[in-house]
Amino acid sequence: MSEKFLTRMGDGERVRMDADEIRNDIREGTADAAKRGGIPELTKKEQERMFEIITDPSRIVSVKPGEEVIVTDDGHTMSFYSGQDGGGVGTPLSRMQAVLTYERACGADTTSMGHSDYSYKPVKPIINFEANDYYNISMSTTAPFFYGAQPNMGLYFQPDGPCPNAAELLPLGKIDEARKTQEDAAEHLTKDLVFVARKLADVGLEGLNFDTSGSAGDADFLAALRAVEQLKAAIPDLPILMGGAGEFIIGMHGEVTYKGKRLAGMYTHDQARIVEEAGADIFGMAVNTVTNKSVQWNLSRATTFLKATTRSCSIPVHANVGMGVCGIPMMEQPPIDSVTRVSKTLVEIGSADGL
Numbered sequence: 365m366s367e368k369f370l371t372r373m374g375d376g377e378r379v380r381m382d383a384d385e386i387r388n389d390i391r392e393g394t395a396d397a398a399k400r401g402g403i404p405e406l407t408k409k410e411q412e413r414m415f416e417i418i419t420d421p422s423r424i425v426s427v428k429p430g431e432e433v434i435v436t437d438d439g440h441t442m443s444f445y446s447g448q449d450g451g452g453v454g455t456p457l458s459r460m461q462a463v464l465t466y467e468r469a470c471g472a473d474t475t476s477m478g479h480s481d482y483s484y485k486p487v488k489p490i491i492n493f494e495a496n497d498y499y500n501i502s503m504s505t506t507a508p509f510f511y512g513a514q515p516n517m518g519l520y521f522q523p524d525g526p527c528p529n530a531a532e533l534l535p536l537g538k539i540d541e542a543r544k545t546q547e548d549a550a551e552h553l554t555k556d557l558v559f560v561a562r563k564l565a566d567v568g569l570e571g572l573n574f575d576t577s578g579s580a581g582d583a584d585f586l587a588a589l590r591a592v593e594q595l596k597a598a599i600p601d602l603p604i605l606m607g608g609a610g611e612f613i614i615g616m617h618g619e620v621t622y623k624g625k626r627l628a629g630m631y632t633h634d635q636a637r638i639v640e641e642a643g644a645d646i647f648g649m650a651v652n653t654v655t656n657k658s659v660q661w662n663l664s665r666a667t668t669f670l671k672a673t674t675r676s677c678s679i680p681v682h683a684n685v686g687m688g689v690c691g692i693p694m695m696e697q698p699p700i701d702s703v704t705r706v707s708k709t710l711v712e713i714g715s716a717d718g719l
Contacts (some may be wrong), residue, residue: 369419372702374655374662376693383419386660390414393657393664401611401631403672406664410713414667417709418660424704433711434718436605436646436682438512438575439478441466446480451687451696460501467507476510476573477501483516485525488556491563499567510605511564512573515557515591517584520549527552530616546583546617553584557591562598571603575648579609581616582627585635589622589642596643606639607648607684608632611669632669633676640677646718649673650684655694659702663691663709670714680717683710 368380381389390411398405406414417425427433441462446452457465459477466472477498479487487494494511502509521529527549533542561572574592578585585608592604613635615628622638630638636647651666666683670690674681688694691706710716 370701371418372659372693372699374653374657374659374688374693376695376699376702379658381658383415386418386658387411387415389658389661390418390664393661394668397611397651397665397668401633401669401672403631403633403668406668406671406713410667411664413713414660414664414709417705417712418663420705423701425708426704427708427711431711433716434680434682435473436510436573436648436718437472437474437476438573438607438648438684438686439476439482440472441475441477442480442482448696459497460504463501463509464504467505472507474508474510474571475505476512476571478512478573482513482575483519484513484553484556484560485516485519487513487560491560494560495563495567498564498569502568502570508570508603510571510573511569512575512605514576514579515553515574515584515588516576517546517549517553517580517587520552521545525549525552534616543617543619546581547620550583550587550590550620553587554590554594557588558594561591561595561602565599565602569602571605573648574604574606574644576609576650577606578613578627581614582620583617585609585613585627586620586622589638592639592642592644603646604644605646605648605682606642606644607682608635608650611651633672636673636677636679636681640679644679646680646682647673647677648682648684650689651691653688653690653692653694655688659691659693659705663706666690666706667709667714670710670716674715674717682718683714683716685710685719 366382394406444462445457527545530542574588577588613630639647
């Protein structure tokens, strides 16, 4: 009887699979990414190394000393005081206490804060309060301290925002109207991103995170690119991390371009190039986890995209290893066995500059 290894599915379910099943998943995952992205598959040696990491009998695995990478985060300190439905543990901490705990007790490489909604639009009317909090906390921190949120262009559509809802216009066949309202929403979004960032820069902003750019499609990604370009022209020393929302940019508009390049359908290696061209300092790569596939299938796929992405640009690439991306199971509190295997693989095989 063949030996069975403990592994997980993309939804976190623990399963046992034999060596042939795991190797098949790794082969199929890298083949899927290579076909979709038009990029090379992982080599046989890399696939076998991934198999060794997945089947390591230890509960937790890690890289060798000296091979560690920087860890950035998107509002991780909120996990201390937010509820379980948001991946938090609900401890009675203020934002400052949470940031300092993360920095000093957990030894964080970088820290961050953001609005509880984690979108930039709600920050605009309360920017003076956010700037005050950021300033006070930054006076007590040592590690680089980012402010982060999602561009989240969806908030600019009715009933939450000023623009007609593109998702309602598209099913009616009103394609031109849907494209026009996305372009208008993108203009509003770019202005707000720049406004919030400049106000925070006035109080000594150490780093800015545009997290999950493109969640509302290609016009959303375009707005973030334009904001990066404008901010870098005005504040060239401001570090900016721009992260994607998935392995390819959804073409909700389909025709918007940045510097002559159409954004719809761009996979991570193309996203990295255009983000670098806009002036961002770090690209946060995201590859969505398929919940009915195994962790090794998802990880093989993500690593294939990452390997191509790190070779496509000269800025650092940080692989997103949050809930449901880059091989991590789709769970509010992902299991440590999967998180460490994913992290080790992305660094050793995918050449991630950070996580």
